[in-house]
Amino acid sequence: MTIPTEGRRRVIIESIAPQVDCGRFPAKRTAGDLVRVEADVFTDGHDAIAASVLVHREDSDKWIEVPMEPLVNDRWFAAFGVTEIGRYGYKVQAWVDHFETWHRDLLKRIKADTDAPVDYLIGADLIAAAAQRAVTINGGGGDAAWLHARAAVLRSGDEPKSLRNHATDPMLHELALRYPDKRYATDSNELILQVDPVRARFSSWYEFFPRSTAQKPGAHGTFADAEKLLPRIAQMGFNVVYLPPIHPIGRQFRKGPNNNPNGQPGDEGSPWAIGAAEGGHKSILPKLGTIQDFRRFVETAKKLSLDIALDIAFQAAPDHPYVTGGHKNWFKERPDGTIQYAENPPKKYQDIYPFDFESEDWQGMWTELKSVFDYWIEQGVTIFRVDNPHTKAFPFWEWCIGEIKREHPEVLFLSEAFTRPKIMYRLAKIGFSQSYTYFPWRNGKEEIAAYLNEITKPPVTDFFRPNQWPNTPDILTEFLQMGGRPAFVIRLLLAATLGANYGIYGPAFELQENKPFKHGSEEYLDSEKYQIRQRDLDAPGTLRPLITQVNQIRNTHPALQNDISLRFHYCDNQQIICYSKESEDRSDLILTVVNLDPHFTQAGFVNLPLEELGIPADRAYEAEDLLSGERYMWRGPRNYVELNPGLRGGHILCIHRRLKVETDFEYFL
Numbered sequence: 322m323t324i325p326t327e328g329r330r331r332v333i334i335e336s337i338a339p340q341v342d343c344g345r346f347p348a349k350r351t352a353g354d355l356v357r358v359e360a361d362v363f364t365d366g367h368d369a370i371a372a373s374v375l376v377h378r379e380d381s382d383k384w385i386e387v388p389m390e391p392l393v394n395d396r397w398f399a400a401f402g403v404t405e406i407g408r409y410g411y412k413v414q415a416w417v418d419h420f421e422t423w424h425r426d427l428l429k430r431i432k433a434d435t436d437a438p439v440d441y442l443i444g445a446d447l448i449a450a451a452a453q454r455a456v457t458i459n460g461g462g463g464d465a466a467w468l469h470a471r472a473a474v475l476r477s478g479d480e481p482k483s484l485r486n487h488a489t490d491p492m493l494h495e496l497a498l499r500y501p502d503k504r505y506a507t508d509s510n511e512l513i514l515q516v517d518p519v520r521a522r523f524s525s526w527y528e529f530f531p532r533s534t535a536q537k538p539g540a541h542g543t544f545a546d547a548e549k550l551l552p553r554i555a556q557m558g559f560n561v562v563y564l565p566p567i568h569p570i571g572r573q574f575r576k577g578p579n580n581n582p583n584g585q586p587g588d589e590g591s592p593w594a595i596g597a598a599e600g601g602h603k604s605i606l607p608k609l610g611t612i613q614d615f616r617r618f619v620e621t622a623k624k625l626s627l628d629i630a631l632d633i634a635f636q637a638a639p640d641h642p643y644v645t646g647g648h649k650n651w652f653k654e655r656p657d658g659t660i661q662y663a664e665n666p667p668k669k670y671q672d673i674y675p676f677d678f679e680s681e682d683w684q685g686m687w688t689e690l691k692s693v694f695d696y697w698i699e700q701g702v703t704i705f706r707v708d709n710p711h712t713k714a715f716p717f718w719e720w721c722i723g724e725i726k727r728e729h730p731e732v733l734f735l736s737e738a739f740t741r742p743k744i745m746y747r748l749a750k751i752g753f754s755q756s757y758t759y760f761p762w763r764n765g766k767e768e769i770a771a772y773l774n775e776i777t778k779p780p781v782t783d784f785f786r787p788n789q790w791p792n793t794p795d796i797l798t799e800f801l802q803m804g805g806r807p808a809f810v811i812r813l814l815l816a817a818t819l820g821a822n823y824g825i826y827g828p829a830f831e832l833q834e835n836k837p838f839k840h841g842s843e844e845y846l847d848s849e850k851y852q853i854r855q856r857d858l859d860a861p862g863t864l865r866p867l868i869t870q871v872n873q874i875r876n877t878h879p880a881l882q883n884d885i886s887l888r889f890h891y892c893d894n895q896q897i898i899c900y901s902k903e904s905e906d907r908s909d910l911i912l913t914v915v916n917l918d919p920h921f922t923q924a925g926f927v928n929l930p931l932e933e934l935g936i937p938a939d940r941a942y943e944a945e946d947l948l949s950g951e952r953y954m955w956r957g958p959r960n961y962v963e964l965n966p967g968l969r970g971g972h973i974l975c976i977h978r979r980l981k982v983e984t985d986f987e988y989f990l
């Protein structure tokens with residue numbers, strides 16, 4: 322091993338958090354967050370050390386220095402606020418602080434009455450050096466002159482009492498530390514922080530098929546029809562409207578109702594079978610309207626504070642212009658000249674071809690696929706729900722999302738990858754802002770808690786943001802099929818309170834549609850994926866009022882707008898789950914209690930960790946049920962709950978405890 326060029330950097334920096342895979346990927350936060358950086362920082366011997374976090378926007382050379390404070394066990398921390406979206410770089414810097422070492426030791430010596438004249442001469446040298454650095458940094462001025470004068474006093478051989486007073490003057494301490502000696506400072510590697518819009522952390526999605534929105538019976542819906550639904554969706558408290566693909570639908574191998582692979586003339590086909598003579602991923606199904614109609618739809622949504630999320634499904638119907646118009650080499654031909662249709666085993670997608678990410682023309686293909694996003698961004702779309710991203714190459718996504726985010730940091734991507742956890746996590750690391758999860762299939766108390774704890778705690782939360790869906794057009798779970806209306810209520814309460822991000826396949830959920838295509842299937846009978854389904858959304862028994870109320874609670878309670886504070890609490894009844902969330906400033910604490918049994922009343926005692934929750938153990942506190950308006954006076958950790966699923970699936974309780982911790986920090990970027 323060769324001798325290092327500089328061996329005097331004695332401070333060690335380890336285990337910086339947040340960091341994702343040793344800095345290979347950015348850590349994620351949202352605008353307005355307080356970013357807390359921690360690191361292990363220590364040195365040999367007994368010298369005092371100091372450390373800072375240095376942070377800058379990636380597009381600027383202006384670094385901000387945030388002093389770190391020691392915690393315990395050589396762990397240090399600093400916090401800074403990020404108000405703007407985009408990418409930031411941050412690193413930890415630490416150094417031996419000789420002035421602080423001298424000052425600390427002198428205080429001890431004075432206390433023991435063992436300070437000697439030489440101690441003051443040592444201090445004088447250190448202070449004079451600080452004065453010199455003050456000159457270098459700000460060209461002299463008050464601080465430098467003051468420090469020089471103080472160094473002279475300590476060299477003067479004055480009587481001990483005076484030396485002691487001058488050396489321990491708090492002003493000296495403050496000024497000298499302002500100009501630290503960083504010649505031998507250790508710098509960590511620079512790490513990257515991706516700051517997304519708040520929507521990445523907190524969003525409520527409503528999915529519907531525009532083709533089902535016509536008022537006239539049997540007619541194909543248009544964007545103009547769909548636009549009329551937007552005020553209703555906004556009034557229900559949602560903030561993202563997600564549309565399945567809106568492009569021309571292939572005719573070859575078009576599917577018929579109920580996933581019939583032999584569609585008949587007149588069948589509408591699956592919107593995910595993208596591409597026909599009329600165009601491909603940058604075109605609109607003529608029956609839905611024109612690009613102007615779409616733009617107007619987006620504009621109307623914006624006025625209602627709704628973001629439009631568009632489905633991006635990179636696959637092609639056999640009559641997609643990519644296949645018919647000169648890019649057949651983007652697909653893998655078999656020896657007989659045919660192309661194997663796509664699959665997501667055991668599902669078969671006979672009406673689409675998958676792209677071949679080992680195509681000779683992969684660069685041409687990547688460029689074209691990215692341009693699909695660019696095109697829809699130009700039309701005002703800011704969120705994309707990406708279909709099956711795990712069946713496309715990871716390097717493509719990293720490049721494509723990276724490029725888009727560089728130009729449009731406001732754009733968000735939801736990954737629809739129901740696959741192995743490591744793959745879901747990798748997609749999040751390479752850029753997806755949110756991810757669907759296995760929430761729909763977690764029904765028992767233990768499995769819900771175990772899964773949610775896995776996906777809402779660091780280090781996973783540094784890159785992965787769950788989005789919880791109780792149903793989708795592909796997912797009608799057994800629980801929803803068997804549990805009647807209470808099952809829908811239970812899954813709504815869970816999704817909306819466990820997940821700061823959640824969504825529903827709206828019309829089917831509101832009306833509690835629960836008939837499967839066949840026994841044992843999770844597909845809907847007469848699924849909207851293959852046919853138009855007009856509905857009376859205000860039919861008696863709709864869940865609309867409850868959904869509206871739950872969203873209103875989410876929108877007004879910051880506790881429900883984050884996942885990181887989620888904590889599960891004990892309940893002595895296995896069918897009752899209890900958990901809390903609180904806002905970062907601790908002013909808002911929400912306790913949710915849900916009866917997981919859709920058939921029977923369940924009762925039990927919940928047990929709350931009062932001290933952890935900041936609830937005084939010796940005083941009664943109020944639990945206000947935000948759903949029913951009832952107020953309960955609770956005292957102590959054990960409290961009784963009883964939930965009849967026919968009447969109410971759960972409580973969303975606001976715990977009034979009068980606690981607020983200030984989180985205003987000095988350092989903001």
Ligand SMILES: O=P(O)(O)O[C@H]1O[C@H](CO)[C@@H](O[C@H]2O[C@H](CO)[C@@H](O)[C@H](O)[C@H]2O)[C@H](O)[C@H]1O
Nearest residue numbers: 591593594634665669670671672673708795850
């Ligand atoms: O594979 P997933 O279960 O994640 O489902 C997603 O991708 C599917 C393929 O795009 C999509 O499937 C629908 O479209 C297909 C192509 O037209 C069709 O063959 C399937 O029968 C239909 O379900 C699914 O909707 C989407 O969520």
